[in-house]
Amino acid sequence: MRRIFGLLALSAAAVAALLTANPAQAASQSPQPAPFVELVSPGGVGRLYTADPRELDAATAAGYRRQPGTTGFIDRTATTSSTPLFRLKPSASASKWLFTASTSERDALVGQGWVSEGIAGYVGTQPGAGLVQLRRFTNGSEWRLALEPRTTELLNAGYKLDGPVGYVHQNWIRAGAVYFGMFHTGGHPTIIARTKAIYGRDNDWWGGVRDFRDGTHYATDNWPGEDWSSLKPSIGYYDDSQPATLEKHITQATSAGLSFFNFYYYWDSTKQRQDLTDKALEAFLQARNKDSIDFTVGVCAHPYAPLNIPVSQYDAVATNLVRYLQQDNTLRTNDGRKILNICDARGLGDGTNAAVKQFIDTVRAKFGQDLYVMINQAGFDPQQVVNAGANSPYCTTDGPSIEARSYATYLRDQRKFYNQSPTGPYGRCVLSDFDERPRHPIEQPDATKIRWMPDQSFDGFRQAVRNANADMAASTRPSTVDNYLYLYAWNEWHEGGFIEPNERDGCRYLDILQSELALQGPGCVS
Structure with a gap:
């Protein structure tokens, strides 16, 4: 099991704002792939990734900062060649998240008291036209997701490669x-x-x-x-x-x-x-x-x-x-x-x-x-x-x-x-x-x-x-x-x-x- 790091707590109001926009609770979604965007927590440590525009709005209202561009474009509905991308965090009050496509990793973390926040989207299981590998990185304080071409950038910034997560669309205009x-x-x-x-x-x-x-x-x-x-x-x-x-x-x-x-x-x-x-x-x-x-x-x-x-x-x-x-x-x-x-x-x-x-x-x-x-x-x-x-x-x-x-x-x-x-x-x-x-x-x-x-x-x-x-x-x-x-x-x-x-x-x-x-x-x- 990967190491679990300490938490950076948000205010109760900020946590409530995020929970009201949980992607698993979205009433309706577009079947098209959506921008998968990265946000930095108000404390500067902890990364949130979401394909839900309403959650993005709630997070920015709570003090999270959207980073420029996208972390690819992720499917909002399942296909025959995709698998769910699960979103978890160490506790209900945590302001850092871990994403995994592994059901065994998810189940093991939940067994240790982690909170599962459902499915953030669906990632491809195999490479294909227009797809790029989504990777997980860690620096001992937080986890980050990034597309494969950014690997060198993340390594130079002090992160270690934590493994591939799946495949997402590099662009979807x-x-x-x-x-x-x-x-x-x-x-x-x-x-x-x-x-x-x-x-x-x-x-x-x-x-x-x-x-x-x-x-x-x-x-x-x-x-x-x-x-x-x-x-x-x-x-x-x-x-x-x-x-x-x-x-x-x-x-x-x-x-x-x-x-x-x-x-x-x-x-x-x-x-x-x-x-x-x-x-x-x-x-x-x-x-x-x-x-x-x-x-x-x-x-x-x-x-x-x-x-x-x-x-x-x-x-x-x-x-x-x-x-x-x-x-x-x-x-x-x-x-x-x-x-x-x-x-x-x-x-x-x-x-x-x-x-x-x-x-x-x-x-x-x-x-x-x-x-x-x-x-x-x-x-x-x-x-x-x-x-x-x-x-x-x-x-x-x-x-x-x-x-x-x-x-x-x-x-x-x-x-x-x-x-x-x-x-x-x-x-x-x-x-x-x-x-x-x-x-x-x-x-x-x-x-x-x-x-x-x-x-x-x-x-x-x-x-x-x-x-x-x-x-x-x-x-x-x-x-x-x-x-x-x-x-x-x-x-x-x-x-x-x-x-x-x-x-x-x-x-x-x-x-x-x-x-x-x-x-x-x-x-x-x-």
Whole structure:
């Protein structure tokens, strides 16, 4: 039996705070692997490791300090190739823990009076793709867990290797793409009408995109020599009100390891019903492979009619949203709560914190469950998100960089943009590109007012992905959504924000994401 060291006691209040969040008592958990984070006890000796975001919050409130990054990503549910990782401590008042995958070691320690706190997660029993060995170390005062590549670091710090524990995922980022479900009759009414007026085609929601690719003089006169051959999806110009279209998109996204789609959601306050993106959402729900990917909706309440949401219509919108929130594959946080995104909160009532909170409270009451609400950083002060009744901010685009018309500026300020958000939970984003030139002259007749980033490149996109990954790897934020990444966008073709495979570049955006983030998937199918 390994040596048992002395204890460092916590206050009774601190111990109580930790016990209320015991991982064995969690009401619900996400089936996805979760960040396994390390905390140092208030006394500086004793390490706590947890994959439960609520326990992490309770521990930090009790004075524990989260260490940067993760100790891998651990499974929260058992698999045929995993075994439980047991968590024990020498006494109920101890502030140091020992983790073991050995039932005999656990039973022997419990027989000596140790307290078992249940299962912290599940570790692999054999090496495999994407897995790294989790090891236990001791320095005579405490036990630590660390991934195998950190062995030399721990030995140099005076620890001794106490043996392997099992295998965990080295990385597990949940990357999802913003989905503009507007490529169908009724989805782009202005574009459809203006395409008929300018190009003479009826009922074409691909107006501008199709024309720039085909060499319209609006493109060649204003931007001579530009290559527009990327402006056609690999599957052709599609109708996303058809389930077959969504089935193809789901296959493309999941083959490259994407975890979710974030569908834009619009409400028409004049018609008093869901509009513009409703058909694509319905097509998604009818797709035969929809259960292979999660989804969430982002409520876009713009500060102008008819795309605003008056207070008098809150109840109707909430009733409509519940249908999506009740789906089995609605995106969940790492502690199992369903997620609702608000992509623009400015048009909720009068846009004040009180009006936004009233909307969120209405949806929560209608849903009847503990709903996790995120508000987009664009157009809403991330410092005010909690005051507006939501749980955390997230981002999709970077407005200042878009206005600067420079991808280099975006890369330079990317992590600074993230850090405008408070130190609480946060959903990061990566901007693939912004190029609204196909909107000329359909939506913007003045070519000088068109915004685009002439210095955007695939190398730049790769760096943006690395920046987001590095920010996660150094994070000390709560782990609720700390490994979630919103990608702008799957198919915003009129704004140049697309990672959907296209005829010229194929899967290049998705290939970069999969390789840089180690996303799980067989490889992109274009």
